[in-house]
Amino acid sequence: MIPSAPRGQSADSAAIRFERGGGTLDVVDTVERRRYSLSLMAATASSPARASSFRFPVDEAIAVETGTISLPSVIAVYVRDDDGRMLAEVGQFAEESFSDGSYSLELCAPMKLYVRIDGPFEIEADASRMTIALPEPARVAIGARSKHDRPAATITTTDDPEDVMAAISAFGSALKTTSPERSYPTLRGHPPTLERGSELSIPEGLSAPETGISIEVPPTLGHAYVVAPLAYYLGAGVEPGDDAWIHTESGFSHPLGSGDAFEREVERVLKQTFFLDCVTRTEGLYPIDLHERRAIEEHVDLDFAALYDRSPADRLEAYLSVPYSDVEPHVPEWKLTSHVSTSPSSIEMLPFLVDDLAVIHTPDSGFVSSTGVETTAVEGFLRGPGDGTREAATATATPTGSYVEPTTTDSLEQSWVGSETPMGASKATPQAYHNRLAREGSSGDVSITVVCNDPEMIEERDLVDDVYGSREELPFEVTPHHDLTREELRAVLETDVDFLHYIGHIEPDGFECADGRLDARELDSIGVDAFLLNGCRSYDQGMALIDGGAIGGIVTLADVVNAGAVEIGSTLARLLNNGFPLRAALEVAKGENVIGEQYIVVGDGGMSVTQVDGGTPLLFDVRKTDNAFCLDMTAYTTSLEGIGSLIRPCIGEGVVHHLNSGTIHEFEMSLKELEEFLQQTTGAPIRVKDKLVWSGEVDLSAYF
Template sequence: MHDGDGDRGRVSITRTDSTIRVRDEIESATVDVVADRESSLVSATTALFPVPVDAAVRTTAKRLSIPQAYCTAAWDDRGEQVGGIHDESVSLPSGTYVLSLTGATMVYVRVEGTPVEYEYAFENERDRAATIEFPEPVSVVIGARSLHTRPEATVTIPDDAGALLDVLPYLASSIHECTSERTWPTIRGHPPELRVGEHLDVPFGLSKPETGVTISVPERFPDAYRIAPLSFYLGATVEAGDEAAIHLENGYTHPLGESGSELEASVADVLGRCFLLDTLVRTAGTVSHDPSAYGELAGELSFYPPNLYGESLSTQLVEYLEVSSEVVERHLPRWPLSAVVRPTSADAPLLPSILHRLGRVRVTDTPTSSTRDRPDAESVNGSGTRTGSPDRAIGNLDADPLVRAYSHGSDGPLLCPAAFENALSYAAPSPDAARLTFATDDPDRAAWFRDRFDRHERFRGPVSVLESPTVEEFERTLSEPAALFFCELPWSEGVLACADGSIDLRAVDGVDAGAIVLAGRDDALSEAARALVRAGALGVVGATDRSAAAVNSFASLLALSYPLVECARLSGLADRRSPRVIGHPLACPVSAGGSVKNYYRIDSVGLDEHEFRYVTSFPDDHRLGSVARTCDDRESSLSGIQQLLSDRVVLFGRTLRAPGTASTDELVDLLCPADPVLLNGRPLTIDRTVTAEDVRESARERLRHVSEPDTR
């Protein structure tokens, strides 16, 4: 733990009557621990807990109730896990225990020498509570750690690459513990905000981790950006040097690529292997679990991963860096984000948001490069596989990032700093409360919007349909809270037509919508979308298909808490290869709880032979390192698919492939209308029953396309 972590006031714990209030000062959120009696609070040492905590107090209680929280783990005095996330009730014999509870912040309860009864009552995501009870009043230690999903400080750098190198280690001050436990997202707090100003300014209280790892890199903005994800994850010291390399305190040196795409590929390789192997090592840690990759990968390693738990980072890295990429590549999770930035200080403010999601960073050659003319632009072959990209350096198709987004340009997903700032204050509504707004000049479409969404099976919130609205009606409604604002009014060059005039979307102010969809193509989409994001939106989607099926699928995925970019891609509403999502592509404007977000990918290798994959996605509240259970209880006549869908723990981002192939009829029997499905790269709209002819026609098209010679 970094020096001073407990001194920066991330968490405060106070008492009012019998309620112990845990306040996350970074998140401005509270968790109330309701005791059965009034008892004074006494400061306690944080060392009593097996995990990092920001503050701890001691009190006396016989019963504790924690609304809006659930138990993620329970440990005994040897650090062995004796309870887990899916336990609705746990009875523990007399002993010493620590219970971990997740709510608006992380809360930990420690007791000694007493039996423990734990119960979890769940009605819905908004109505849940955890209860801990003891046979008689006992001394209880309550600790807490901030969820730390937003910056706690602001670092300023001048327009100087050396200054950026100097502050990179401070961005890792948000990591609570520089061990393999940092693979858990709650251990990796949000890096400090980064601004460009006149002088270098690092706030008092931020400290550099001391991990014994140093990264040297040429003193240039492009190379500083490229190594930033690796330096952040490793908590490395960063120094200017002639060549990019990792230097360990034991004298071991690992060279990185020289520059450009070679350095990007090298960083992606090292970061990917360190992260994946850390998830195997952490199985010996505070939260015991058996990710699907463990049994598949551990046998191919020259070391036993749990034996490295507690070893120095240098010792671990020596082992990790000796593992070949070919061994790791089949098990690497899909990365959530690959960000393409300009080689200047202009994009430095985006860096903390990228690192918070452990995104990769690529750099264009010149400050004015667009996504169309970058020299390393990817191509797409006949099967839909992306080629020629450093993101594919590991060589694993399923490791392609969820989204490759740009800080500039006009023909791909775009990142806007304002969108990430908006997300910090956006309170995602549940599907029961989410407001949906639709604007159209077509009476038939207006009638369809009312009929479909007034009785939608996934939404229960208010629905507003603006039919040929006036300028005043449109602007007023746009400023009202809404999870989705879908607009298909005519527009051109950024100017939208209303019944009594026009609105320049580039000059709109006061937007209070999570997702905005603009239907139709317009060259000014990027400019208009950036303006809407600056005015308050999380993200803007450019819709190329506004069919009823695509709109319904998009809204359904939104209700299920899929990220915006996945809603656009899996619904068919936007281009599946490069969906136009501008702002925060991974934002989830609707909160449907913590269930795993997945879809099925089917690739035909014959007219009646199909490969089947289970793909997990990344809602923004389950960042890289989270785990999920594939609790799909449907029956399948195929043992491979049945095994794939059975109860198993997987990392978010993992793609699981069923052994062998499935026949067309077997797939039709398996799939449900509610399943998000990519069939040979094309989305099947939700709430549509898939027929055998659908599958065979798609297979014919794919096989015909693959067999055509490439004449480029």
């Protein structure tokens, strides 16, 4: 049986634009600021095409007559016949020919991209480019869909736990399928947003799908928060009860435990169900060779072909019959654990955490004094070259307040939801995510503003000037400023710009300017989307930018030593320029200097400034054994390539897919093979002997 395409409609019909220029067709996602260029040989003028002619939903579609479509990079291309049967997957160094017929090609670009061809064609790929060639010019249809996903509605709920549980029960309405393909991020829609009010109000049509699964938990906000991602993923209703259980309509029940065991068991069930869905889905729309299936198949007694066609409730029962210890070594490292205060003020953050499929913990953390926050920076100064800090000449006192240090987990990233200031985790606020939803579309260049407001810090400005906009395949507009007055900086902060890199003195009560301090809390609006405030104690001003309209940024909690700030700032610039999201970029960069622990992300840590080649940012670790070189890859998911996406390392013979979160399979190779592979990833971060270097700029033989 050929699986049917998932239900659901396009994300935003205004999000996609096609731009013609000579022999180039640029496909632009105006909301997510993503662009992909197709070269069309001997192409005629384009005309609108019917969206209904595509098997999968598209936002916009055009038709053009051409003989050749050239892609600027090698991406996965899935070829299906007119019945939807997948005929081939084409990747690097592949060459495939298809006889006369009707075909649908799915191109794994920064947006969902589809090509309809009626007639014979060939696909060829080398190490860096792909070509789709027709024997003679013919009409082809090209459709695209943004990966941007908006909540369908807003639910109003009181602070009563049972009302919150009823609201969470409607989260599953956003799932675009209840088949195992729900493990693909593009088939998990954004849950409806929540707002607090005087009574529960759920818009008509927002209800959990009929999965035959329900979850029973004690009626407390803590229990409701913890179970929200699992309820969403299972499409389950949440009901109050004396104990925590999962029930199915067939009579199966699974205990979720109590106390600390409750959070651990909910996390385990979420990870196990998601992981086994990823394996089972290889029997469906995308019958690919998955590394994780190879690894797990001999350890579990599951018939994945039969499971694919079972109901969600039956699949869940089968999945939970497998001891977690059998699958745990193969479950991908989770993207995010969020430590959520059980206060009612956390209610409005739930949909955004659920959209990330975050593991939610209620606080088990220690509170830290503001003096304790300064300790690491002072120690870094004493160990460093002693060239001073980025504190203003007339510094105000260190701000007082509650600092919290959440318990470390095994997720790649950590966030904190609560009124306190976190150490070792990002500070997530619902305002930042609402700012992102309100972001207006733009098809222009990626706009970056660099401000250096102290001539003694010009070293960092010079370093980042060489980084931003260095990717030839993407259009950038980089605007430098220096020694700004308060009015000049006000204009910069109020102007629409994708990213601001600020270098200079900052105090809790304002940015140090040539003629005094500018307090961002006094501005009418903020036009900056994302930012790095690389100065001492920039947390308060960063939060003011979020409150004024920004989406996310990186700030400091304490004084930072100038030499360390230069190293952190230049490293962050390179990572952000390569498409790393804010939170992932900081996780990598802060290991480069002791003062890295003084930096945190505020707002939406999943915000990316630029798109990344290949869809998923990768960090490479290289080490040498007695007989070979070992290459480890750490994959960091993004808001558009969430957990459950795939990557295909082109190493060795054959093409095997891997899930895209955390450490990927270890590869052994010779130095020549390693250098040839890294040549395909110019500018990518590589960790060699605890030092971060960059592909295309380093001679690995010098390290071994």
